[in-house]
Amino acid sequence: YVSGVQTCALPIYRDPRDVRVYAVVITVPSPTPDDLGILAGRAVTYLQPPVAGERLLHLNGWDLAPLTRLRAHPLIAGLGDTLADQAYSPKDLTQVGQLIPRHWLTNSTAAGSLSFCAERLNEYLEAGADELILHGTLPDRLEPAVTAFRHAS
Numbered sequence: 761y762v763s764g765v766q767t768c769a770l771p772i773y774r775d776p777r778d779v780r781v782y783a784v785v786i787t788v789p790s791p792t793p794d795d796l797g798i799l800a801g802r803a804v805t806y807l808q809p810p811v812a813g814e815r816l817l818h819l820n821g822w823d824l825a826p827l828t829r830l831r832a833h834p835l836i837a838g839l840g841d842t843l844a845d846q847a848y849s850p851k852d853l854t855q856v857g858q859l860i861p862r863h864w865l866t867n868s869t870a871a872g873s874l875s876f877c878a879e880r881l882n883e884y885l886e887a888g889a890d891e892l893i894l895h896g897t898l899p900d901r902l903e904p905a906v907t908a909f910r911h912a913s
Contacts, residue, residue, distance in 0.1 A: 783889035785881060786896035788871040789905040799871055799896060800857025801850035803864070808836055808844040822864060830859045869896070874908035881909045 786802060788795050807813040813827050830836060833856045839847055844856075865871070870880035881892055894902055 780890045781888055782891045782893055783884040783887075784893045784895065785884060786869040786871065787877055787881070787894040787902060787905055788869070788897045789874050789877050789901060789908075791871050795897065796865075796871065797854035797857060798850045799869060800860055800865060801848075801853030802857075802896060803860055804830065804836070804853040804856045805843070805845035805850065807860070808839075820864070820868070822861075826859060826861050826864075830856060833859060870894075870905070871896070874904055875912070877905040878908040878912035881905075882912060 786799060788799055791799065807816060807827055807830060813831075814824070816822075817824060817827055835848065835853070835856055836844060844853060850857075870877040872880075881894075884892055894906070
């Protein structure tokens with residue numbers, strides 16, 4: 761999600777051939793400015809939970825300061841133990857999403873031209889994913905990206 765393309769470490773004592781790796785990839789082909797705002801709002805829901813946000817930052821080598829600012833935003837700070845996606849839609853969180861560094865989103869999503877989406881999805885497979893789970897937009901919008909991915913593979 762916001763977790764960028766990376767090779768995965770397997771649990772000790774497991775034969776790597778016995779482990780299936782699924783990568784969940786926010787995929788938004790030919791995004792509009794509204795789509796990008798919603799994408800950032802969706803990213804808020806991955807970063808807001810304690811521990812999960814820090815883990816994503818650690819895995820990606822990202823700075824903690826933007827996450828601290830995000831969690832201090834009035835919409836988020838007022839939630840207490842409630843998760844952002846239980847209280848708000850990604851569209852509701854677009855303003856909070858503006859606090860996320862742009863490169864966090866561009867480095868970890870397949871949001872762009874059809875050829876960019878296909879290339880990014882291939883990067884996930886090259887990094888060790890066995891299967892891809894695409895989400896972030898409606899199926900009819902995903903279909904052209906899937907077609908471009910098939911032709912690029």
